[in-house]
Amino acid sequence: MKRYNVEPKPVKNIEISDKHIPLRIAILIIAIVVGVGAIGYGVFSALTMPKGWRNIVVSTSDTNCGAEFTFSYDLGGDGNDPTAQYRVLTSVYSDACVSAYKLFNEAETFENVVNVKYINEHPNTRIKVDEKLYNALYTMAYGGRLLYLAPYYGYYSQMFFSNYDVEAGYFDPTTNAELKDLYERIFPFVSSATHVILQFYDGTNEIMLHVSDEYAAFAEQNDIDAFIGFGWTKNAFVADYLAETIISSGYTYGYIACKDGFFRGLGDRDYNLRLYTMKDKVVYIACSAQLKGKCASVQMRAFPLTSPDYNYYVFDSGRVVTPYIAADGTSKASCDCLVAYSENVGCGKLAVNIADSYIADAVDETALNALKNDRIYSVYQSAEIVSKNDPLLSLTDVIATGTLTVTVRDF
CATH class of the missing domain: 1.10.3980 (T-fold)
Structure with a gap:
């Protein structure tokens, strides 16, 4: 006895009427037109960008550094066609990420x-x-x-x-x-x-x-x-490379950001700045501020914001090793978080200028104040105190809870 019946069933002969053939052809043509139209509308919708902020992502199979950065742009913010801007920006950004990956590569x-x-x-x-x-x-x-x-x-x-x-x-x-x-x-x-x-x-x-x-x-x-x-400064210079490439192409309504703490405002927009602190292994936003126009900022932190973060190592004991290395090979961080910002220089120069103040046992306020001559300003968080040397910087959302209360001072 067979387990399954695999014998074919008898085939029935079905006669197809040849009546109404013109009508059937007309219906078929209409169906094809409707189908093509639907596909076309779907493609058009996918390629048509609405006005407003959107993250521009790399569109290439070539190895690139795009995964390490966020490029956000206010499409149509200058009155131009957002779809056309999206296409050009995607191409420019993709090429720049491929070039930067190769140029700053230290491994191959x-x-x-x-x-x-x-x-x-x-x-x-x-x-x-x-x-x-x-x-x-x-x-x-x-x-x-x-x-x-x-x-x-x-x-x-x-x-x-x-x-x-x-x-x-x-x-x-x-x-x-x-x-x-x-x-x-x-x-x-x-x-x-x-x-x-x-x-x-x-x-x-x-x-x-x-x-x-x-x-x-x-x-x-x-x-x-x-x-x-370049060590920990590498993505500071890559951020500058990407930003300057985009600006030179005529696009200034967005920003480039990197989780390593590097930020480039391309111009013509305002941007939020956050300062972080850590208490009992919990990361808090100590306060916020607003930067304007074409600016750069560098944030150096004594702890990672996400896990995993391959720029830090956190031991089971809670000890954090940072990427900020002194001349003798030791990892150091003078405070929880130090941010420097300027409209005059890029991320690379900012990082180099504040390195000695952060890779130390204590923040060097004298050195940070000396940078004000180049319009480089600083704000840092340490021991529940936020210290700033820019009198025009207005801090908002200063944390004040039962767990953590932050005070603000000028230096």
Whole structure:
């Protein structure tokens, strides 16, 4: 006996009438027209953008840095067609994210691109670089020794991608005596212009990474493959790159933001600024403020806002390791949160200018006030006190609860 009846059923012959053929053809044509119209309307609706704020996302299969940024734009805010703006902005932003990914890449090289990785692979060689990379390197090099701490940045990056405390501890110089010893031996090289310095040839966009024979030998013996690196400032310069590309294309009704704390207002709009604090492992918004027009801001925090955040590592004990590395290889944060902002300079220069005030045991208010000469202003949060040096900055939503009460002072 068969489990299933698989024998075919008899086929019935059905006669189709040839009456009303013209009517049937007409109905078929109408159905096709209606169907095509519906599809066309759906496509048109999908490609037609309403006026207002919208996030512009990268539209390319090429590897890019778009996932690290938010690009929001007020489509049609200037009176122009929002759909046309959306199409152009998507193209411009996508191309910029691909280019920035390649140009600032420190881990791999690309054909016909001279990037940070390429420079590290060709020490003591005169090299011509892209103008925007040249300017970024120049800003870093003349802002202290941040650019030359690349060996430290590499180890901390591995810590931040660790899944467990045991793994993270291997990359922690405060608990790994062997790594601490290596850092102490690295320090004389990264802190000395005799051993490593980037030379700039004015007007040519050419550079030369000078590395001493002693440092080169030390690097080879200790598997160090980078002499320069942007570290935590990288996305500050990428934000500038993206913003300037969009502005130069004639679009100024939006902003570029990065979860690393870097923000670029393109102009012609107002933007909200938030200051954060942490108490009992809980993150709070301490207060808010408003920035206007074409501006840049940099926020340095002693804790992550989201989890996971691969720029920090939080041990089970609650200890937080930040990406802000001092010259001796230690991670430091002088307060909960420091924000600097300006209409005169970009994120890269802001980050370099306030680095020494944040990567320290205490905030250097004298140094921050000196930056006011360049119209760079600061506001920071520490011990439930918000301190600011811009008399025109108005703070709102200052937190005052049973758990946390913040006061405001000028410095």
